[in-house]
Amino acid sequence: MLRLEDVSVRFGGLIALSGISFSIQKGEILGLVGPNGAGKTTLFNCISGLVRARGRISFEEREITALPLHKRARAGIGRTFQIPQPMHHLTVRENLTVAQVFGAGRSDPARIAEILDVMELSGKADADAASALALQELKRLEIAKALATEPKLLLLDEVLAGLESQAKRAFMLKLRELHKLFGLTIVIVEHDIETISNLCSRAVVLNFGQLIADGTPEAVFRDPQVMKSYTGAADA
Ligand SMILES: Nc1ncnc2c1ncn2[C@@H]1O[C@H](COP(=O)(O)OP(=O)(O)OP(=O)(O)O)[C@@H](O)[C@H]1O
Ligand SMILES: [Mg+2]
Numbered sequence: 081m082l083r084l085e086d087v088s089v090r091f092g093g094l095i096a097l098s099g100i101s102f103s104i105q106k107g108e109i110l111g112l113v114g115p116n117g118a119g120k121t122t123l124f125n126c127i128s129g130l131v132r133a134r135g136r137i138s139f140e141e142r143e144i145t146a147l148p149l150h151k152r153a154r155a156g157i158g159r160t161f162q163i164p165q166p167m168h169h170l171t172v173r174e175n176l177t178v179a180q181v182f183g184a185g186r187s188d189p190a191r192i193a194e195i196l197d198v199m200e201l202s203g204k205a206d207a208d209a210a211s212a213l214a215l216q217e218l219k220r221l222e223i224a225k226a227l228a229t230e231p232k233l234l235l236l237d238e239v240l241a242g243l244e245s246q247a248k249r250a251f252m253l254k255l256r257e258l259h260k261l262f263g264l265t266i267v268i269v270e271h272d273i274e275t276i277s278n279l280c281s282r283a284v285v286l287n288f289g290q291l292i293a294d295g296t297p298e299a300v301f302r303d304p305q306v307m308k309s310y311t312g313a314a315d316a
Pocket of ligand 1: 091094096114115116117118119120121122123162
């Protein structure tokens with residue numbers, strides 16, 4: 081569904097991504113892992129069109145490397161941001177409507193109602209996004225906004241971070257439900273090894289902008305190079 085070929089990004093002298101190549105199959109739930117600063121968010125930015133990469137990115141057999149952000153959204157690439165950024169002066173429902181018009185080019189109130197329902201935000205739908213929402217609800221809104229763009233491929237950047245273990249488990253079940261309900265392909269950035277192992281059939285590991293492992297979570301987290309990058313980050 082998505083293919084990256086030799087994708088590289090530089091910020092001045094810093095090489096944020098270096099020669100990344102891998103493919104994502106339709107229907108997968110792929111974990112994207114690696115220590116802080118490894119390039120995970122930058123990779124999402126390249127796929128969604130916020131950052132221009134060298135190399136080649138194709139989505140559903142079509143090259144999108146130079147396609148602007150909104151056209152990638154229309155093609156079916158949706159994402160969340162590491163720091164939720166709703167439009168605070170709008171209500172929850174209005175936030176979703178704006179996202180839908182941006183990503184899907186239409187306004188479909190029934191679909192928005194369905195998303196509000198599945199993300200358990202119906203009760204807050206017409207409340208102001210900034211003042212009315214707690215952290216968990218902001219996270220749910222961030223995902224709801226991405227769903228409102230009607231994606232085929234959903235990129236989730238640390239949506240589980242900062243949740244306690246019980247909330248995390250509930251959120252994971254929700255992600256599985258969304259995967260099934262909307263027929264999604266999902267890539268999720270997450271640091272917690274247990275979460276990745278439970279949720280994902282495959283994990284790709286970045287370290288200092290390079291892809292250092294790609295396989296089942298079980299195999300990847302047994303790889304000494306991967307564990308070294310993890311413990312190195314924990315010591316830092
Ligand atoms: N817009 C930018 N301008 C300059 N440097 C950037 C920019 N965005 C990211 N970087 C740098 O690129 C590297 C990769 O950053 P990135 O945010 O992709 O890492 P990450 O894997 O998402 O880390 P984290 O787990 O902390 O979210 C870092 O060194 C970061 O400082
Ligand atoms: Mg990041």
